Amino acid sequence: MVRKKSRRIRTNPNQKTTMKKLLVVATTALLVMGSSCNKSESSLAVLTASHVNGVKPNQVNVSNISQQGKTVSWTASTPKGVYSCSLNGMNQQVIVAQK
Numbered sequence: 001m002v003r004k005k006s007r008r009i010r011t012n013p014n015q016k017t018t019m020k021k022l023l024v025v026a027t028t029a030l031l032v033m034g035s036s037c038n039k040s041e042s043s044l045a046v047l048t049a050s051h052v053n054g055v056k057p058n059q060v061n062v063s064n065i066s067q068q069g070k071t072v073s074w075t076a077s078t079p080k081g082v083y084s085c086s087l088n089g090m091n092q093q094v095i096v097a098q099k
Contacts, residue, residue, distance in 0.1 A: 044060075045058075
């Protein structure tokens with residue numbers, strides 16, 4: 001029986017470092033993206049509550065968030081009803097209308 005020598009693949013030490021850095025950057029990006037979604041929902045809840053009398057931000061449930069250009073639109077459910085909301089990023093105008 002003849003044994004063949006196994007060949008070991010040599011890796012460049014710089015390549016390992018680059019891959020580790022890439023993994024750290026990708027993980028950090030995913031964490032930031034996830035946390036920014038929650039933050040924007042809470043910001044939209046605060047905006048909605050400031051336009052609906054007697055409603056606190058923790059009573060607002062934000063859904064259906066969409067963005068077209070600089071305008072963000074969302075639906076807000078509150079104890080006082082369901083609202084269609086939008087924020088114009090150009091002039092920071094907030095529109096909250098009950099459905």
